[in-house]
Structures are given as C-alpha cells and as structure tokens.
Amino acid sequence: MKQTRLMRNIYLGVENLLLHKLRSFLTMLGIVFGVGSVVAMLSVGEGASKEALDQIRKLGSNNIIISSVKSVEEESASNVRTHMSIYGLTYEDFRRISESFKDVQKTAPVKIIRKESRLGERMLELRVVGTTATWFELVPRAVIAGRVLTALDVEKNSPVAILTEFGARKLLATENTIGQTLQIGGDRFEIVGIVQSESGEAGNIQIPDQQVDAYIPIEVARKYFGDIFTRRSSGSFEREKVELHQVILQIDSVDHVEPTAAAVETMLERFHDKKDYRISVPLALLRQAEATKRRFNIVLGSIAGISLLVGGIGIMNIMLASVTERTREIGIRRAIGAKRRQIIYQFLIETVVLSTTGGLIGLGLGVLIPFLITIISGMATVLTLWGILLPLLISMMVGILFGLYPAIHAAKVDPIVALRHE
Amino acid sequence: MADTSVQTDSRNHEMIRLVEARKIYTMGRQEVRALAGVTITFLKGSFWAIMGPSGSGKSTMMNILGCLDRLTDGQYYFDGRDISTLGDDALSELRLRRLGFIFQSFNLIPQLTVQKNIELPLYYLGWEDEDSAARARVLAEEVGLADRLQHRPTELSGGQMQRVAIARALANDPQIIFADEPTGNLDTKTGLQILELLQKLHGEGKTIIMVTHEPDIASYAQIQLHMRDGLVERIDGQEGL
Ligand SMILES: Nc1ncnc2c1ncn2[C@@H]1O[C@H](COP(=O)(O)OP(=O)(O)OP(=O)(O)O)[C@@H](O)[C@H]1O
Ligand SMILES: [Mg+2]
Numbered sequence: 205m206k207q208t209r210l211m212r213n214i215y216l217g218v219e220n221l222l223l224h225k226l227r228s229f230l231t232m233l234g235i236v237f238g239v240g241s242v243v244a245m246l247s248v249g250e251g252a253s254k255e256a257l258d259q260i261r262k263l264g265s266n267n268i269i270i271s272s273v274k275s276v277e278e279e280s281a282s283n284v285r286t287h288m289s290i291y292g293l294t295y296e297d298f299r300r301i302s303e304s305f306k307d308v309q310k311t312a313p314v315k316i317i318r319k320e321s322r323l324g325e326r327m328l329e330l331r332v333v334g335t336t337a338t339w340f341e342l343v344p345r346a347v348i349a350g351r352v353l354t355a356l357d358v359e360k361n362s363p364v365a366i367l368t369e370f371g372a373r374k375l376l377a378t379e380n381t382i383g384q385t386l387q388i389g390g391d392r393f394e395i396v397g398i399v400q401s402e403s404g405e406a407g408n409i410q411i412p413d414q415q416v417d418a419y420i421p422i423e424v425a426r427k428y429f430g431d432i433f434t435r436r437s438s439g440s441f442e443r444e445k446v447e448l449h450q451v452i453l454q455i456d457s458v459d460h461v462e463p464t465a466a467a468v469e470t471m472l473e474r475f476h477d478k479k480d481y482r483i484s485v486p487l488a489l490l491r492q493a494e495a496t497k498r499r500f501n502i503v504l505g506s507i508a509g510i511s512l513l514v515g516g517i518g519i520m521n522i523m524l525a526s527v528t529e530r531t532r533e534i535g536i537r538r539a540i541g542a543k544r545r546q547i548i549y550q551f552l553i554e555t556v557v558l559s560t561t562g563g564l565i566g567l568g569l570g571v572l573i574p575f576l577i578t579i580i581s582g583m584a585t586v587l588t589l590w591g592i593l594l595p596l597l598i599s600m601m602v603g604i605l606f607g608l609y610p611a612i613h614a615a616k617v618d619p620i621v622a623l624r625h626e
Numbered sequence: 627m628a629d630t631s632v633q634t635d636s637r638n639h640e641m642i643r644l645v646e647a648r649k650i651y652t653m654g655r656q657e658v659r660a661l662a663g664v665t666i667t668f669l670k671g672s673f674w675a676i677m678g679p680s681g682s683g684k685s686t687m688m689n690i691l692g693c694l695d696r697l698t699d700g701q702y703y704f705d706g707r708d709i710s711t712l713g714d715d716a717l718s719e720l721r722l723r724r725l726g727f728i729f730q731s732f733n734l735i736p737q738l739t740v741q742k743n744i745e746l747p748l749y750y751l752g753w754e755d756e757d758s759a760a761r762a763r764v765l766a767e768e769v770g771l772a773d774r775l776q777h778r779p780t781e782l783s784g785g786q787m788q789r790v791a792i793a794r795a796l797a798n799d800p801q802i803i804f805a806d807e808p809t810g811n812l813d814t815k816t817g818l819q820i821l822e823l824l825q826k827l828h829g830e831g832k833t834i835i836m837v838t839h840e841p842d843i844a845s846y847a848q849i850q851l852h853m854r855d856g857l858v859e860r861i862d863g864q865e866g867l
Contacts, residue, residue, distance in 0.1 A: 537735075539721065623733060
C-alpha cells in the first residue's frame with residue numbers, strides 16, 4: 205500500500221510537470237548535460253584505461269624488458285658504407301643480470317633472426333626468436349597445438365621450432381603441420397608446437413611476441429646463424445652485430461620491480477660506454493596509466509559537480525517560481541487538512557522526478573555518445589554499472605538537495621493568505 | 627413527541643464554543659481587533675448565517691472556527707475539547723477528519739479533474755484509489771455532476787464548480803461545513819440552488835456555518851448572527867431552538 209502511494213505521488217508529480225512541458229524540459233537540461241557528459245566521459249575514459257591496462261597486463265606487471273637499441277652515435281656512423289654497427293646486450297650481460305640480483309626470479313634472452321624460410325611450398329621471410337624455455341613462463345600464451353620449448357630442447361640444442369599463431373597463419377600451418385620440417389635459412393627445424401600470439405603496444409613498449417613468427421632454442425640460433433646480420437635497406441647494405449635483442453626479467457614482487465630496474469640500469473651503465481639499450485618497466489606504465497586516470501577522474505568530477513550544481517540551482521529556481529504560482533493550490537490543500545510535511549513531500553517528489561528524469565535522459569545521451577564513438581572511431585568504451593548508477597543516484601540527490609528549500613518554502617505558506625492569493 | 631425529544635436532545639449538544647475569543651492584528655503600532663471578545667455557542671446540527679458590514683470580522687470568525695487560524699486570546703472548545711493550544715499538525719488532522727470548506731471563489735485545483743478534486747480529502751485520509759473513486763462518484767451524483775467527473779474545473783460553469791466544491795467538502799463526511807460567501811460569485815438562481823443543497827445537508831444533520839451579506843440568502847439559515855466591529859451585535863432565530 206505504501207508502495208502504490210509512492211507510485212501515485214510520483215504519477216502526480218509527473219502529471220504536474222507535464223502541464224509545463226517546455227519549462228520542465230528546459231529546467232532539466234542542466235542535469236541532462238551534466239549526467240550525460242559524466243556518463244559519456246566515464247565510459248570513454250574507462251575504455252581507454254582498460255585498453256591500456258590490458259596491454260600492460262600482457263607485458264606482465266612484474267616484468268622488466270631490456271631491449272637493444274642503436275645508440276645515437278651508432279646511428280650516425282652507420283651511414284658509412286663499410287661500417288658494421290656493434291651494439292646492444294651481450295650474452296655476458298644476460299649472464300650477469302641473471303646472476304647478480306636476488307630479486308630477479310627468471311630471465312629470458314631474446315635473439316631475433318630474420319631469415320628466408322620454407323614450409324612445404326611456401327617461402328617467405330620469417331622473424332624468428334631464439335630464446336629459452338623460460339620465455340614461455342614470462343610471456344605466457346595459450347598453446348594451440350603441440351608444445352612449447354622445453355629445458356631439454358635448449359640443453360640439447362634440438363633443432364625444433366614453435367610457431368606463433370601469427371607465423372602459422374603466414375605459413376598456412378595448421379595442427380597437422382606439427383612434426384613437419386620448417387626450413388629456416390639453410391637449416392631444418394622440426395615444428396613441435398603452435399602458440400597463441402598477442403599484438404599491440406602498451407605505452408611505447410612493444411609486446412614481446414609482436415610480429416614473432418617462430419621460436420627456436422637460443423643456442424641453436426646462435427650456432428646456426430651467428431651474431432652478424434645483414435640488412436638491405438633503401439639500396440644499401442647494413443651490417444650489424446647484436447648478440448641479444450632483448451632480455452626479459454621477472455621480479456619476485458611488485459615492490460622490487462622499480463628498485464631492480466634502477467640497479468640493472470646502473471650495472472649496464474658500467475659495462476656499456478654507449479647507451480645502446482633501453483629499459484622498459486610495464487609497472488611504471490601502469491602507474492602512469494593509473495595516475496592519468498585519477499587526474500581524468502578529478503577533472504571529470506569537477507565538470508560533473510559544476511554542471512550538476514548549475515542544474516540544481518536551475519531546478520531550485522523553477523521550483524520556487526512554481527511554489528509562488530501554486531500558492532493557492534497549497535492553501536487549498538492545507539485547508540482540506542494536508543500537513544506541512546505532506547506539502548514538503550509533494551514538492552520534493554516533483555523535484556526529484558524532474559531531476560531524475562533529467563538524469564535518465566542524460567544517461568541515455570551518455571550511453572549513446574560512447575556507442576557512436578565506438579562505431580565511428582573504433583575506440584573502446586566501457587559502460588560500468590557504477591558509471592550508470594552513480595550519476596543517476598547523484599541526480600536524485602540533486603533533486604532532494606535543491607528541492608528541499610522550495611518544498612519547505614511551500615509548506616510555510618499560510619493557508620489564509622494563500623486562499624486570498626490571486 | 628418522544629422521538630423528536632431525542633433528536634432535539636442530540637441537537638442541543640454543543641459543537642463549538644468560543645469564550646472571550648479575541649483576534650488582534652498588529653500592524654506596526656496600530657492594533658486591529660478583528661475579534662474583540664466573542665462568547666458564543668454553536669450547537670450540533672444548527673445552520674448559521676454570519677452577517678455584518680465589511681470589515682466587521684466575518685472572515686476572521688470563519689478562519690478561527692475553521693481552525694485555519696489561531697486566537698490571540700480566549701478559548702475555543704471543539705466538541706468539548708479546548709483546541710486553542712493544539713499544534714499545526716493536530717489542527718490539520720482536525721480539519722481533515724471533521725471539517726469541510728466551501729469558498730466564494732470555489733478554490734478547485736485547476737490541473738486536477740473534477741474527480742481528483744473531490745478525492746483530495748480522501749487522498750490525505752489515506753484511502754485506496756478504488757474506494758475514493760467510488761466515493762467521488764457517489765458524491766458527484768449527489769450534487770448532480772456524475773457526467774462531469776473527468777472534466778477540468780475550467781470547463782465548468784460557476785454553479786457547477788461550486789457544486790464540485792461542495793462534493794469535495796462532503797468527501798470526508800465532516801461534522802461541520804464552513805461556507806464563506808458561497809453564492810458571492812453566482813447569479814441569484816444558481817445561488818439558490820446551492821442554498822437548497824446546503825439546506826438538504828442541514829436536513830441530514832450537518833452543522834453549517836455560512837458567511838453572507840445578502841439577507842435573502844441568510845434567511846435560508848436557522849440562525850442569523852450579526853457582527854459589528856469584531857463583536858456579536860445581534861442573534862436572530864435562536865429562540866425557536
Ligand atoms: N491578516 C490581517 N492583517 C491585518 N489585519 C487584518 C488581517 N485580516 C483581517 N484584518 C482586519 O480585521 C478586520 C476584520 O476583517 P475580516 O476580513 O474578518 O472582515 P469581513 O467581515 O470578512 O469583511 P468583508 O465583508 O469585506 O469580507 C478588518 O479591519 C481587516 O482589515
Ligand atoms: Mg470576508
């Protein structure tokens with residue numbers, strides 16, 4: 205019974221607001237745009253940060269990635285025709301990093317080789333990574349078929365290759381390809397597995413397995429293909445000697461990631477006279493993404509706060525006008541026997557209906573906009589339950605807050621004066 | 627005569643008693659004594675017309691009797707109980723359960739239909755929708771407006787509006803009906819129809835207190851109370867009771 209009474213009061217409120225459709229609509233606009241912009245921005249922001257966080261998670265938040273890069277000096281020297289660039293991480297670096305830090309749990313070396321390869325009839329250049337079994341623990345990817353590298357493969361220098369999904373697609377390999385021979389350069393490898401691959405970037409760190417076609421044991425790569433690579437670029441040959449292209453470290457706890465990164469950097473500085481490496485810490489990116497999100501939320505919150513405040517004042521203004529306009533009605537209701545709090549209740553419900561309707565329309569707008577953004581720009585947007593409920597709740601609160609004064613004002617009307625009111 | 631004696635007995639019960647009732651408005655340093663010490667008893671089931679020149683205190687008297695306003699000084703006994711000290715909520719409750727009002731300017735709520743206007747007191751009494759709709763229909767029939775329930779007040783004539791107001795005043799089955807110049811905005815013929823309605827209600831046992839300055843209208847009442855300068859000047863017609 206209480207329920208139906210509330211429903212009836214709401215219905216009466218709606219009826220009263222419908223008497224002045226344009227006015228009610230205009231009054232709502234502040235709330236509509238306030239809630240609309242908050243919902244839309246929240247969902248766009250949530251989408252962007254979710255995308256970033258997903259990517260960072262793919263990198264591993266406990267990982268440190270050290271990559272070989274050509275130092276600035278090398279970059280200018282390599283213009284000389286006969287020059288061979290020597291740079292990057294060495295096997296010795298890898299050994300030192302693996303052995304000197306107690307917080308480093310696991311390490312994986314990465315040696316990248318580009319070689320003309322052949323599977324059956326298909327021939328193309330593959331990007332092959334020489335690594336150890338640990339790689340697959342640091343960059344965990346689902347196995348589609350067969351298996352990944354094992355410690356035994358590495359120990360025994362077995363000529364085995366694991367294809368990535370990406371590489372398999374290029375080679376038109378399927379599950380049935382397992383056991384077949386993949387020719388890399390002039391050497392033959394047995395395909396023993398296919399793993400899933402991820403793509404994309406997080407911040408400016410490339411995902412380790414991006415554009416990798418196959419994995420082989422690192423020692424095999426070293427023995428078969430050596431450390432010197434010749435690359436033909438824009439008509440000239442470029443020769444470079446790089447022992448390792450990347451080293452991936454896993455740190456035992458999140459708290460140790462940043463100190464270890466600093467220690468590794470200090471160590472590398474000691475042994476490299478040029479800065480031919482780059483240390484990337486996904487965790488730092490995560491922190492950065494979180495900080496950005498926090499800043500974004502603060503800006504968002506202020507915008508929302510201001511627009512809802514303006515909206516609320518607009519509502520209060522109109523409700524005060526409405527009270528004056530309906531003084532006589534209030535007088536009649538009071539004379540008939542309505543108590544003060546019933547008058548308060550009536551006007552409060554009307555205000556809350558007004559602000560909540562504004563909130564609902566704003567919500568519709570706020571859902572539609574990200575939807576359109578996703579369709580038009582392909583940008584990911586995420587609608588969270590929280591992102592919907594909170595603005596609605598707030599619009600309701602705005603109704604109560606800014607409706608209270610006009611409602612109390614209405615209840616103070618003296619019935620005798622009100623009944624004389626024209 | 628035994629029957630009537632019982633009836634007379636119940637009618638001789640007092641409904642309202644004012645004792646030295648004063649209502650003083652203070653405007654700056656000037657005092658207006660709208661009621662200047664009135665002592666009077668209204669019996670249950672009586673029909674009163676309050677008369678007097680403009681400014682004599684008729685409306686003030688009605689507002690006090692109707693519990694819309696409070697005395698500055700003196701006592702107000704309603705059904706034997708002193709209510710001059712009651713709070714705002716208690717007075718609202720009293721109006722809601724025991725009183726009905728009819729005004730010169732009808733005072734219907736324009737955005738509500740005739741039915742919703744009649745149902746208004748029932749709404750505050752907490753009635754269920756179906757029950758109050760049924761009662762509104764009965765009342766509308768009683769005042770001859772059964773076919774106008776879904777109309778808005780603005781679509782009705784003055785006489786029809788006043789009949790809606792009467793139906794609304796009757797919705798809570800009040801003991802007393804207050805009518806402040808109920809015919810003031812109506813032509814003579816329509817005014818008389820309204821008076822006949824009031825007389826019928828009086829016949830059904832309701833106490834009616836009406837303000838008017840037309841002697842013709844006042845003659846429909848049993849008792850004529852003449853006021854002047856906030857005081858009772860003369861009471862006509864009480865001898866017969
Ligand atoms: N709210 C008020 N403030 C100050 N004075 C008031 C107020 N209400 C009434 N009065 C004064 O009290 C006196 C009685 O007023 P009241 O309205 O009761 O007269 P009335 O008999 O109803 O007159 P009318 O026939 O013109 O309606 C008048 O002098 C009036 O000016
Ligand atoms: Mg008057």
